[in-house]
Amino acid sequence: MSVTHRIVVVGAGQAGLQLCETLRRSGHTGPLVLVGDEPHLPYQRPPLSKKFLTGELDAVRLALRPAEQLAKLDVALKLGTAVLAIHRDAHEVALADGERLGYDRLVLATGTRVRRLPAPGAALDGVCHLRGLDDAQAIRDRLGAARRLVVIGGGFIGLEVAAVARGLGKDVTIVEAQNRLMPRVVAPLVSEHYARVHAGHGVHIHLNTQVEGIVRAGEALAVALDDGASLPADLVVVGIGVVPNVELAREAGLHCENGIVVDEYAQSSDPAVLAIGDVAWHRNVLLGTSHRLESVQHAVDQAKNAAATLLGKPVPYAPVPWFWSDQYDLKLQMAGINRGHDSVVLRGTPDSGAFSVCYYEGTRLLAMDSINQPLDHMLARKLLAAGVTVPPTAAADPEFELKTLLPAG
């Protein structure tokens, strides 16, 4: 590895940009090319379902760095250009505009794309998916005139869009196939709290319900449900998950599972190719597991990890994962990964609006979800990083100060 290597980064998102910035600030002097298929400067996605939709933030403020900053970093930006193929023998990538770029090291930061609604009518005008700025702009443009919104999928993005739309006075219905909201990521206790809050704001929630199809009904749309009901809508937003963009890697013969498989140094099955961010099926040595994560924290931290590898100072990847979601005046913050938990301890009372839920495997704390409890969240991150568990009885006592468990120093 060398600071003079020519590095090509595919995907100008959160992870790709962070990698370029960290490399430059850490002394990389070789050519750096950042190729992205979207026409926009690298931008933050979290506000797309939050303050961008309300109109509080505009596209300029979404940009992670303005163009002048990127020029100062001496990063060659190729925006609006997709990479079509990787030629590993030649150490080249082929771009959609016909150009071929040579690399010493290649970093894939291609993120994910939305899973499209697998039902008739998914492509009708007025049925929107949300991943990028253009998608969010399309929703924002339509939201103004819409009276009735149907959100398909009760995950983070769907629920955030629902909250924004209620704030704008729209009539909102959520349709979720499973028996509770955010089923894959939080405990039933948290799902129930969110269902209560959304219902309290006047959102109609259909659980255990599948969408059979969407048809045009005059000026409006009609969403047909498997229980026979039909929901009138002026706008439909689909949020049913994402698929990692692994095709480039797979076609080039790199090892892929549900993501591009990399080790704790972000290295793929080809030593000259790394993968970071949402697309990377990666190893975390703190947790001792491999998985894919869709979060800003992971995109930023793994980009820094890959930069260290590229600079010849590899450090094993070991951060505590964290995430947040904003709905109404609820701030949900998650620390750790709760997969594999066998019990759950409630800290505080949901009725008060502020509480945490602790996930345990035996007596070991795996993760904590905090609702309007930022202090619990921050301390959980520190405790998990230090490998300190919280005795379940202590966790259950809201008066117990988590801070006292932190190792000194």
Next chain:
Amino acid sequence: MPNVSFVAPDGATITVDIPNGWSVMEGAVKHGVAGILAECGGACACATCHVFVDPAWLGRLQPREAGEDDLLECTAVERAPNSRLSCQLRVSSALDGLVVHLPERQA
């Protein structure tokens, strides 16, 4: 446009123009002020945009909300009475000339 000065621990000062309505954090990031990380992009979720407000300006700031106060308990450099999260400081003409000091580290 109001300007805000960022003073690094070694005394080096960068003064930048920030549009009304933006946060102090956004102004710092836009101008590449290295001492502000802002990992959550201003969602009041990360505490990596910590600043110490110059005492002369303390009286002119909007008060902290509870969430900001809690996050300040967990900054990389321990909080002081003049600690703020710069993503929660909204720039206005009233803050033209604001001076904030950067901590040694944010993470």
